[in-house]
Amino acid sequence: ELKVEQNPLFLSMQEGKNYTIYCNYSTTSDRLYWYRQDPGKSLESLFVLLSNGAVKQEGRLMASLDTKARLSTLHITAAVHDLSATYFCAGGNNNNDMRFGAGTRLTVKP
Amino acid sequence: SQTIHQWPATLVQPVGSPLSLECTVEGTSNPNLYWYRQAAGRGLQLLFYSVGIGQISSEVPQNLSASRPQDRQFILSSKKLLLSDSGFYLCAWTRDSKDYGYTFGSGTRLTVV
Numbered sequence: 462e463l464k465v466e467q468n469p470l471f472l473s474m475q476e477g478k479n480y481t482i483y484c485n486y487s488t489t490s491d492r493l494y495w496y497r498q499d500p501g502k503s504l505e506s507l508f509v510l511l512s513n514g515a516v517k518q519e520g521r522l523m524a525s526l527d528t529k530a531r532l533s534t535l536h537i538t539a540a541v542h543d544l545s546a547t548y549f550c551a552g553g554n555n556n557n558d559m560r561f562g563a564g565t566r567l568t569v570k571p
Numbered sequence: 572s573q574t575i576h577q578w579p580a581t582l583v584q585p586v587g588s589p590l591s592l593e594c595t596v597e598g599t600s601n602p603n604l605y606w607y608r609q610a611a612g613r614g615l616q617l618l619f620y621s622v623g624i625g626q627i628s629s630e631v632p633q634n635l636s637a638s639r640p641q642d643r644q645f646i647l648s649s650k651k652l653l654l655s656d657s658g659f660y661l662c663a664w665t666r667d668s669k670d671y672g673y674t675f676g677s678g679t680r681l682t683v684v
Contacts, residue, residue, distance in 0.1 A: 494673070502677075503661060503675045503676060503677050504615075504661065504663075504675045509672045551615075558617055558620045558630070559605075559617070559673060561607075561614045563613065
């Protein structure tokens with residue numbers, strides 16, 4: 462069974478700074494997802510990464526996937542307060558399901 | 572376009588009472604359907620998934636059950652709720668193709684008292 466670990470679990474950063482969230486997974490997975498969750502809300506899909514070396518960017522967020530290292534990263538550039546949320550990575554399991562990391566609670570302070 | 576509906580949004584139930592949460596998907600056929608639970612401040616735990624009518628895979632042994640009576644309907648049930656069943660329940664769907672992410676419903680916040 463696929464296990465997914467994220468770090469850090471809590472991240473407090475100042476506006477304008479850069480930071481990276483890491484997502485390691487235990488076994489071979491052919492797909493990796495990133496989601497955002499605002500407090501009390503559902504999950505919103507951010508990125509779907511399907512191949513080694515895949516890189517996707519949306520605004521101040523950029524996600525990448527290294528299947529050999531079993532590592533995905535979510536890089537935040539010049540953070541703004543609106544990015545405050547919990548970010549989850551999830552890996553595709555053997556069957557048709559997805560296993561989540563514990564989430565990274567990001568707080569961006571002025 | 573495809574949409575996913577989940578209800579109710581909020582539910583407060585006494586211990587020992589039954590539960591029925593419903594999820595429906597519109598605008599697609601033969602979706603893969605999932606039930607996840609999120610405890611307060613925690614990650615998501617996969618409870619059940621279904622790849623077709625009447626096909627249910629259970630990931631966690633517990634007092635919950637799931638059913639898929641129709642192609643685009645997924646129901647989460649319990650005969651007797653426990654305090655530990657409290658949480659945020661999320662339904663999700665995806666196409667069979669792996670190129671797409673999962674789309675989540677708006678969630679049901681269940682409090683067992």
